[in-house]
Each structure stands twice: as C-alpha cells, then as structure tokens.
Amino acid sequence: MNKPLSTDLIQKMDAYWRAANYLSVGQIYLFDNPLLRRPLKIEHVKPRLLGHWGTTPGLNFIYVHLNRVIKKHDLDVIYVTGPGHGGPGLVANTYLEGTYSEVYPEISQDEVGMKKLFTQFSFPGGIPSHVAAETPGSINEGGELGYCLSHAYGAAFDNPDLLVTCVVGDGEAETAPLATSWHSNKFLNPVHDGAVLPILHLNGYKIAGPTVLARIPRDELESLFRGYGYTPHFVEGDDPMEMHQLMAATLDTVIASIRDIQRDARANGFKQRPLWPMIILRSPKGWTGPKEVDGKRTEGTYRSHQVPMGDMSHPGHVKILEEWLESYRPRELFDESGRLRPELADLAPRGARRMGANPHANGGLLLADLTLPDFRDYAVTIPKPGSVIAEATRIQGELIRDVVKLNPETFRVFSPDETASNRWGAVFEVTNRCSTAEIVPGDDHVAPDGRVMEVLSEHQCEGWLEGYLLTGRHGFFSCYEAFIHIIDSMFNQHAKWLDVASHVPWRRPIASLNYLLSSHVWRQDHNGFSHQDPGFIDHVMSKKAEVIRVYLPPDANSLLSVTDHCLRSRNYVNVIVAGKQPSPQWLDMDAAIAHCTRGLGIWEWASSDDGGEPDVVMACAGDVPTMETLAAVELLRQHFPTLKIRVVNVVDLMTLQSQSQHPHGISDEEFDALFTRDKPIIFAYHGYPILIHRLTYRRTNHHNLHVHGFKEEGTTTTPFDMVVLNELDRFHLARAVLDRVPGLGPGVATFQKFIEGKLSDHKRHIRQHGEDMPEIRNWKWGVNEG
C-alpha cells in the first residue's frame, strides 16, 4: 500500500482527529469538567443526553484529511454533510480551526469556551443537534435526509475553482432524492463548473436496521457506482493508522484525477462526460466509541447511532464515558488553557480556506445583484383592457431569456423538462438544455454548456437550485403546478433554513427561491385529475410569513412586473402562478406596475359603482378566475344596468391577511374600503376556496364572503367545463350575485333562466363536439366598447 503520510504527519493528523472526536463526545455528554481535570462524576454529565454519535467520527476523519489536501494544493473546498445528524463533528472541527470562535466569540478557544461549547449543544437556548444554518461552513441542514448531493452539485455549477465534498450516509443513500441525484454528473461541465467529490460513508446501520448499500456484495456496489458514471475508490477498515494512510493515498489519487479532468477540459474544450472519482468509505459506526456497553456490542453496531449510554445513572456508565474520553488523550491535544496545541492547530488551513469559513457556504457574502433588463421593454401593448390576447408565460420567457443572457455565470433556470411546455421557449434563443451525456442529431437545444437544467425530477431541480442559491447565485424553477407538491417537504426545509438563517448574524441574505407554477389546475384539462392540484399555495402558507410571498398575476404585464420584483428580492420563497394559454390581457404596463405595487386594487374600468358604494364586490385572484369574473360582470351589467358592481383584483395574496400576520397585509381600514363592511363579496379564486377564508377570517366583512375555487372536481374535459364543474365559471359567478344581492327586480327570473340555458347548452355542446362553444372560446371583454 502506498503510504503518503510521514510518521510525524500521521501522528499529528490522528491527534487532530482525536481532538475532534473528544470535542464531539464532550458536546453530547458533558455539562462541566470539559478537560477532565477532575475525575468524571455524574454531575458533570448533562441531564438530557441528545445527539448522534454514530456518524460523527467518520465525518471528523474526513474533515482532517480534507484539511491536509486543502493545505497541500491550496484548494477551495466546502464540506456538505449529508449525515447532518453528526452536528457535533462539524461544530468540533470548525471550533478547532478557529472559525467557530470568530463567528461566536463567546465560544472561545480555551477551557471556558470549551465548557460553553459542550453545554450549548442540544441545550435550551443553545444550538441544534444537527448541522444547520447556525453551523459555519454548512449549506445543508442534516435533519431531513436526501438532498445533500443535489445541494453539492448546485453549489458546484458555475464555480470552476470550487471542490464540493459531499458525504452521503448509507442511510440517506436509501432515500429517493439521493438515489437519483448520483446522476447529476450528467449535468456537470468541467470547463466552467467546479467538481463534486461524493464520499459514500458506509457505516452499516440506520437508527436500528442495517443499510441497503452496506449489505450488497462489493462487486454489486462497485457496479452500481460505475453504472452511475463514477470511478469508485474504496477506503475500508477500522484500524486508524491503516485507514489514515489509505484515505490520504486515495484523496491524493482523486484530487489528481479531478485536476486532470479539469485541466484537460479547460485546455481542450468539452469532449465527453468524464468519469469523475468518488470514494466509498467503510468504517465502523461509532468508530473509537465504547466497544461494549452493558454486555452489548456497541462500536460498529446500531447501538452507536445516537447516545451509546443513554442512562448515565446506570452503574459504571460514567466510568465508561471517562475512559472513552481519556482514550483520546486530551492532555496531548489541548494545552493548559484548553487550547488546541499549536502544532496541531497548524494542520488546519488558513482564513477563507478553512471549510468553516469558506464564503461559498455563506453565499450571501458572494451574492451580486443580477443585471436585469428593463421589464417594461417586454410589455404587451394593451390599447384597451381585454382587447389583446397573449400567452403570459411566453412573454415572461422573453424576459427570462435576457436575464440568462445578461448573467451568463450567475443565473440558471431549472425545470422537470417543462421549460418549453411552460412557454419559456425564448430562452433557447440564447442557451440550451444542459447535458454532458451523449447528444445525438435531432436533439432539441441540448448542449454541455446549456444553462437550462432539465431533469425529470422535481427533487433534483429543487435541490440543485437550493445549492445554487445558497452559494450566492440566482435562479428560477418552472414547474407544473400540481407536481410541485413533490417537493413540499424540501420547500419546508428550505423555508425553515431561511427563517433560521435570517436570525444568524453572520449569515448574509441570499437570492430568493422563485417558482413559476404554470400548466395550472384550470389548464390541465387534457391531462386530467392527477395533474390538477392548486394546493402548493396552501402548503407554503404554513411557513413563517417573513419568508413567504405568493403572486397570482392576472395577465402578462403584471407577470412581468412581479417577475422583476422577485428577481430582485432576497431571502424569500416567491411563488408565482400564471397560465400559459392564450388569454385576454387587461393592464397596460403602467397600470400593471401600479397594481402589482399595491398588490390588490379596484379595477374601475370594469366596475359600475362609479367610485361609490357598490351593491356587490366581485373579487378575483388568478388569471382564469379574473377572466370568468369579468365575463360575469359583463353579463350582469348587460342584464342589470343599474347594479353597482365593484371589481377587485388580487395579485399579491398576502395583502389579504392582516398586517399582524404578514408584512404585506393591508390594514383593516384599507380592507374595509376595498371590500366594504357589509356588502356581499363574490370571490373567484384560483385554488382551494378555504385559503381565502383562512386569509380573511378576521376581517370585518368576512361573513359576507363567498369564495368560488377548486373543489377537487377534476377530470379530462374542456377548459370551460373545468370551471363549470367547480362553479367558478361566469354563469355560476353571476348566479352567486343574484343569490346575494336583494332587490334586483323582475329581471332576475329571466336571467336565472338564461344562465340555466347557457349551462345546458354548454354541456350539450361539449358532449357533441368535444370543445367549448364558440361564444366561450371567442369571448372578449367588450362592454366598454359598446
């Protein structure tokens, strides 16, 4: 075996590793006596023992070895910790290298600081047990597993000098998102992207059960990773000294291989997808921990997963802990003051080369504003409301095209193969779909340097984008509305990260995560029920108001205005829902800007209340509901010329909430001024009606609010039939007005009959012809033209 480490260096590296392990065990167990200056007693131990030991020594082992190669080659490396439950390890290492005390000065590099370091871990008012936003050097919360490798690739895109090491636990490797994320190597271009070094860490067990990848034969394991397109390198064993030499030799090999790949591609251009190296590290779970506790084997088993000795009142457990801690020989590691001895501290890289201090892991530090074109330049000319038909997302796609063009290194779009389907085809005028796999003649806009990241996995798109944003860049995720639920849980975790990070003083704001949800519930009539679900908006509402924004622009110009706003924003999740089908356009650009700035407002041109008190408020949010509302208004105005209708359109859904609930919420006075204190409100809403109730239930006039929206009546039918099935169509909306406004006179019965007739004409027509009646398909707002 190749032994690259000198006797001196291996001793020092092992000591450094022992120091990290000592600090990790200390964090899990110790309340006091951090340097074991006195014999360990039960009162030195925390009353509640929380944390995960099992994965930690392996994470520490990798860290010290990465430190060596960073120093040796002056590498720019971040460390993505898949098994984020091993929080103590990352905290320990960033403490040893000095980063931790720089960002948290009270955790000083001495005995007092070490005591605080130990106490704060998983302690009220302290730090979480996982690698989290509070942990320097992290871009991956290690609580919910599955996303580390997608994050790692997202971080590497457009970061040519960055090496992203990503430890994948064998538990996490069983998750669905992780299993597909190995294929990210088909989207990484060595010319202008950095490298990802995946380290699959096999320690054999999850919480209780064995892991799949630790229990397949080595030839299958090797085949699997060759099949994924990697060259696997095995580092297996349990003897520390042998493992140090093996890991060092392997790292030397893979670093050389990565540099070769990059050198070749950058000198000669991209020729073919390289076989990137990856490491399979097999080490015992809870390595160096107690061999046995209460007669049961512990090191190397699932019993090391969390806290090997949970009950410290058990006779002998304090002794085991003391021997365990002493096995690391702390007095060799820390000087009298409690500081890491200088010859060991010298093993860590300096300054921003320390993985805890690498600015890529605090992306806001590197974030630059996008170069944005003037969104007004893309405006659809609207001589009169409703007089022009356009496809909103196609117009938006032209803006996005130029954002791609103007920001060739800091902006990408992500989609599960729906960029063209969602009508962003214009981006292919300036870039391509990205693929470093084989490209064959006839492929449509596919190239190894494409900036449109398409893979049929919402998880991958989301994970890549999160990694890209967290390292200080910008992006947009375009998705079918129904299937964005696939990443509900990833959204949860990202929103929680943003929430926590915004309270971590040294973290800088990052670009917002922007979603375009198109091919939405009302225009998935051809794909049917499985493709019809507007509930993502409801889902995002559960997260902190500070990080959530939801927009339902009614037309192309308002979509442009909202898009520009989102691209400039920071630390939010922006959800934009907009249709891709040809639809009437309502607002010229000035009107759109004014409307979007306010977030909601009265459309005087459609109203008949002449600025006075109306008989009824017809509110709408979303493109299809807006069209149906205006069609209903037109019918009502034709049949009841004296009826005073006020039309209110809502773009920014958050305005409906009270100011105490959301910073965008309008005051109760404003709300009353728009929606009246006592008149019926017929609200046509894009999604599940209950959301509008939930947003407004504390408003004065809530008891007069009648919301029409998606009632989970979906199928394969015509677009207009979809709204009819859910009573969101013009006829049902008009009828709702009749039902709620008294004193409309004798015309009511006639109009009711007229509506019945139209609805049965509609049913008959679609059954016969398979498409909507011409008067529906060709409808245009025209009451103002008459």
Added chain:
Amino acid sequence: MNKPLSTDLIQKMDAYWRAANYLSVGQIYLFDNPLLRRPLKIEHVKPRLLGHWGTTPGLNFIYVHLNRVIKKHDLDVIYVTGPGHGGPGLVANTYLEGTYSEVYPEISQDEVGMKKLFTQFSFPGGIPSHVAAETPGSINEGGELGYCLSHAYGAAFDNPDLLVTCVVGDGEAETAPLATSWHSNKFLNPVHDGAVLPILHLNGYKIAGPTVLARIPRDELESLFRGYGYTPHFVEGDDPMEMHQLMAATLDTVIASIRDIQRDARANGFKQRPLWPMIILRSPKGWTGPKEVDGKRTEGTYRSHQVPMGDMSHPGHVKILEEWLESYRPRELFDESGRLRPELADLAPRGARRMGANPHANGGLLLADLTLPDFRDYAVTIPKPGSVIAEATRIQGELIRDVVKLNPETFRVFSPDETASNRWGAVFEVTNRCSTAEIVPGDDHVAPDGRVMEVLSEHQCEGWLEGYLLTGRHGFFSCYEAFIHIIDSMFNQHAKWLDVASHVPWRRPIASLNYLLSSHVWRQDHNGFSHQDPGFIDHVMSKKAEVIRVYLPPDANSLLSVTDHCLRSRNYVNVIVAGKQPSPQWLDMDAAIAHCTRGLGIWEWASSDDGGEPDVVMACAGDVPTMETLAAVELLRQHFPTLKIRVVNVVDLMTLQSQSQHPHGISDEEFDALFTRDKPIIFAYHGYPILIHRLTYRRTNHHNLHVHGFKEEGTTTTPFDMVVLNELDRFHLARAVLDRVPGLGPGVATFQKFIEGKLSDHKRHIRQHGEDMPEIRNWKWGVNEG
C-alpha cells in the same frame, strides 16, 4: 439469434400489435369513420387532439408478448404501466382481449363500440388520457411519475403466484422515487412473494429533452442494473419482426429464470438474495408512427411524445394520418362488423388470466377482513383520569403485534426505520425487519421473511403499501410526523385514485391507508426545527372529505379504539397522530370507546360547569394539548373556584366541520351545545391553529374561538419549552382565559403575577439545568383527588 416464434405466430402477434396500435391512434385522433370505410376527412378528426402517442406502441408491444407467455405457461400476471400517459395502449389492449367491453358494455366489440371507444378518449364525459382507475387492469395512475416499481413490489409481496410486470419509462426513471425503488429487490422473498419483472423502456426522450438512461454507454447501463442487483437482458432495435423474435426469446429466458429462482427457494428455503432478471427494451419513440411531419423527423424523436400532428387543418396532415392508420392494415385485423378477427383474438388469454381482468388489479375483489384481536384486551387500566402514565404508541404496538400474528399473509407494517423509535417494538416479538440482503450477527430482528418493511425512504414505504393495498391486502405506515410531508404528493395521487375508484362501478373497495404519525412536533424537541412540522393534516384536508379521516387520540385507550376502527375501514386515508412519550392517561376503555365513537365530547370529570352553561370552554385536540389544557384547568380551578369551565376534547377532527362539508361533521345544534353560542373558547390544538379556524369558520361561536397551536417556533430545547415558545402551555392557556372571561375579580392580578413567575422560573431553570422543572416533569392531574 434464437427465434422462438413460428412464422404463423409471429405474423399473428404482429397483427395483434398492429391492431392495438391502430386502436391507440384511433383514440387519439378519430371522432368518426373508425374503420376507415370512407376516405379520411378533417371532419372525422377530433377538434381537440389530446393524448400521448410516443410511449404507446412500446406498451402495446410488451402487452402482446406478455399475452403469449401467459397463455404458454398459464401465468398469473398484472401489468403495471409506469408510462401511464400511454393510456390509449392499455385501453386498446383491454378492449382487444374483451375485458373492456365486459366492464363497459356500451363500448362493444364492433364498429359502433369502436367509434365510442375512440370518441370517449380524452373527451368531455369520457375517459382520462392516462392509465387510471377507470382502466381495467391498472393499479397505477400514470399521471404523476415515479411510483410504478414501488407499486409493483407492493403488489408482489405475499402473492407467491403472481408475476408483476412493470414498465418503467426512461423519463420516469429519472424521478427520485423510481431511482431508489430498484432496490426493492432486497425486500422480496421468492419463498412467499411473487416476482416483479421490471422492463425499462428506453425510447430516448421525455416531453422535449433526451432521457438520462438512454444517453449513457451500454456498459454503464448494464453496470447500473447489475449494481441494483438485477440481471439485465437487452431487447434493442426497430425492425418489428426482429424485435418480436428477440422479445419472445428474452421473455422465455426471464420467465424460466424467475421460475428457477422460485422453485429453488420454495424447495430449499431462502438461501440468498437471487439476481432477478429485468429487461431493457430500447425502441423508437412513437414507433411505427409517421417518419416525418412537415419535413421534421418524428418517429424516434421527442416530436412523437404527444400528438405528432397537432394541427390537423394543416394541408396534408389528414393524409398522413390516413396513411399512418392504413399502415396497420385494419381490414386484415377487424372483420366486417368491426370485431377483432377470431384467429387474432385467440392470442389473448382467457377469463381472469387476461391482464385487464386479473383480480389482483381490482384488489377489493380479493380483500378479506383482517382477523382482529379484541382491542379492549390491550387496555390500560385507568382507576382515575390522569392517575396512570403510559406510552400510547407502545400500547398500540401490542395490538399491532397481534394483528401481524393473526394475519400472517395479508398484513404488513411499513416504516422508514422508525418502527422501534415510534415504540412499536412489540411487533418484533412475532416478526422481524424484512431483508433479503446480507444479514450479519448482531443485527436486530432482521430476517428474509420479516413482515416489518423498513427502508429509509418514505416514498418506498408509501409506494409499497399502496401496491399492497391496491391488490387487496392491509397495512399500516408509521412515520415521524414532520417527514410524512415527503410523500404529500403520493398521498394526493392515492386520495384522488380512491375518489375516482369509488365512482367506478366495477372497482371494489380496498382497505384504507393508515398512517400513524408519531415522534410528533411536540416531542421532536431534541432533533429540532427540521423535525417539527404538523402540517400533513392541513395537506390532507384539501382532498375530498369522502376519503379523508384525521384522528388525534388523547391517550392510549382512545388510540386503541381508533386503531381498531381504522383497521376495519375501507377506501379511506386515516391519519392518526399520537405521541410515544410517557404521558398521563385519561380514559378507561369504556369511556374511550364512547368518546371515540362520538368523535368529540365534554369531559365532565375535568369540567367545573356542573352540566350548566360555562363561563369558558377549554377545548383540546392532541395528546400534548390535552395535557396542557388539563393542567391549565387545574390551575384555574385552584385559583378561581367559582369559574365554570367546560373541557371539550376532540379526537376526530372532522367532527368540527359542518355536516355539509364532511360526513363526520356534527350539526350546528350539537356544535352550539358543546361550544356554546357566545362564550369564549380557548382551543389548544396539536398543529397549525389556522386549521381549527378553517374547520369551524361557519359555526355560530367562531368569533369567540381562540386557538393556540404550533406557530412555527421550533428549536432544540426541552419538551415544555416547546409548548411555551408556541404559547400552547398551561400558563399561556390559563392566561388566555383570564384575558377573555370578564368579572373574575381581584384574584386576576395575583394569578397573572403567578403565571409570569412560573414562566420566568421555567426559562431560568432550563437554561441552568437543560431540562424542565420537576413540577412540570412530575405533574399529574390531581384536582379530583384533593
């Protein structure tokens, strides 16, 4: 090459395939003239062309070849269609074999029926464009991709004679759930499970972009599947006659291999995980479709994905369509009446061997009631409310253990490695974790015939369980509450399936999908914010009330009662949220049964309104909120002996809705009787407060409702601090009463001070000691004992 098909047979099989392709194209395009008796005209074509041609000919090809081996070996086969967008293919085949006309007699096997078959497809009032619940033989809705292989394995468990063929599209193969589901073979036991034959269908393109697996070298592809533990067999080409021979030879080989594996395991017992065969079928997208349209290559490209000629008004398109249809030589396939010629019809299997008629794909037909023990036998003895401490899910685990024992072939439990963590350890007294991968000494209850399905993938657990249920068996999914969001979207699709299936007359009800959500938001204080999310309940509420049930049993006996109820139910999704920590027990078994039967009710023993009108209603739902409410009641009763408090506990959340919204909803009269018409209600709720508002916003006394619940204030801290941070603790609840009930007299100021003192004592204590004050940890309900 081995050529197993005689000239006669290959001709017939090819003709059968052409018939299926003809019927598929007909469904997508034709409105009339189904047998092309007249020259094709634009008016014979549907006005809206919807559907997915690209994947369909491949699906049809596989179908006819499976028919051959089913007949040859009398196999029991179901066909799981991953690329479910190819709906026309499955409809065509089930029509050809006669199943379709049996379940839909109006779609007769003649020209009239064929016209209806064509017209109904993707047509208002007709059938969806995907394989769906309406499609005979299906257990997998093909709209949202990713779940077919998990469904297939779920179907195969405990079905020793069943062969589940599962076509995986190369688009779907990119999804996260699909990527991990290949590893399901480590959980399939040839002794008592059936076989799964995965067929990876490489046709090269998704909607627009190329697929990953079609663009890696063949040696990588082969390595990948060897790494996944399969023996891959390649069937590649585009010449139909060559492909028929190749596919037939390959199917003969893999069927023989499957039978060998099964014979060996059943004769000699399970020795080691076999290398199951799988097929990689590479065929052109839109195979046999138009080679070129408008000068652009179409067959074999992404342009064949949906409708190759979308605009039929384009000159020449009708001609292309006619030539395309004629290329299948329909007059050779169908007789004068429009019926498939008998010598071709004879190729299909008979009766229940037809894949469209296989009862496993209509699981309700095979469903038998579980043999259930009497849940009362597991009751915790409760001499007085609050006098006993127990772990609710541990008690439930004893019941589950005996359900496993009594139903050794029809009940399994599924969990992402959390069975023991969620305190169902008792099940390991009678069974083990399932693994057919390597098992080593020291593994904890792992065996190849275990009935506890643990894999660290919520997607896999959900998919397996859905497949198991859809084929007529029973199961339970136990999961950490926060991470069940990972399968939000799978839940959506299953709930939609149940909704649709309940309206398909020939589908029989299946067992409900039961979730135990434990390790819930209030007891993930040690793992922290990423593990704290009670929002799954909110998510499920968006689906049809008919299929959704949510239970929050406050203690062990009520959990037993609810569990028994759920195990007997059909066609629902039952969500049970229950804690695993030692907690006070409130109801003896009789009281628990009465309470759960009603779903909510007054707890007289805790109330001080003596059955009269109270001053305040203190309502609670969930175990921790119930405990905090009772502790608050105790404090209030001690300090304000004359205050009339009514305690209402809610087990079945759906009772809060009005009867028009949910079948479990109580009447407004009942609601008013419980919650009063005008008294303040302080409601302590397990999850996000808004849900209680959403359920009750139409109730009389809603404006007096004040809900305390999770406000997204999470971290690593003590259990009691978690409730304090969210103002769900006894002190904040008691203070909320003071704030809302007037006339409590001079004691109010003293009590306010007392509360302030307690809250600051708490903060100080946890910062010093890291655990809750003894008075909190040791609190017991005792007011009735004094």
